[in-house]
Amino acid sequence: LAKTTQPISMDSYEGQEVNITCSHNNIATNDYITWYQQFPSQGPRFIIQGYKTKVTNEVASLFIPADRKSSTLSLPRVSLSDTAVYYCLVVRQTGANNLFFGTGTRLTVIP
C-alpha cells in the first residue's frame, strides 16, 4: 500500500477553515483515500473516504485531484473540539484491510 506524507502539526484559530494536505505518490488504481480523527485518550474515528474529485459529509470535505497523488481534508469553521490528530490513509478496495497509520497531523485550534 502507498505510504502517505502529511504535516506533523498545524495551528488554527477558531472559526477558520483548515486544510490538511496528504501526499500519496504511489497510490494504485484500486486504492481509496481515508481520513481518521483521534482525540486524546480515545481510539481513531473514521471521518471521510473518497476515490476521486470531491466528497462531502457533515464533518468535512475531501478533495482529490485527477492524478490522485495527493488529497486535502477540509474542515470548515473549526472549533476547539476539533483539536485532534488527523490521519490520512490509503486503503485497498478489496482484501484484508490492513491499515497503515502514519504519525498523522496534530491540529491545535486556538481560541
Add this chain to the structure above:
Amino acid sequence: DVKVTQSSRYLVKRTGEKVFLECVQDMDHENMFWYRQDPGLGLRLIYFSYDVKMKEKGDIPEGYSVSREKKERFSLILESASTNQTSMYLCASSLGGQGIDTQYFGPGTRLTVL
C-alpha cells in the same frame, strides 16, 4: 452504533508476566485488529483476524499472540511481558469483505510493564 470495548483502560504488569488484553465488538463484524500506538511512531498493526480461529500477522507480531474463539471476541496475549511492550493498545473491528470498510476502534488499553 458500533461498540468496541476493551477489558481495561489502564494495566500495570511486571516483566515476565503473561498478559491478556480482551476486545469485544457487538456488531457481528468479520474482521478484528490489534494495534499499538507509540509517540512518534503512529499506530502499528500487530495482528488481525478475518474469521473465527483465523489470524494474520501484521507489521510487528513479535512477542505477541492472539486468539479468536468467538466472532465477537479477539484477545491479544503477551506471553512474557517486557518493558518495551509498554504502550497504548487499540483494538478495532470492521464489517469485512471490503478493504475500504470503516474500522471502529475501542478506547484503548494503556499498558505499563515494570
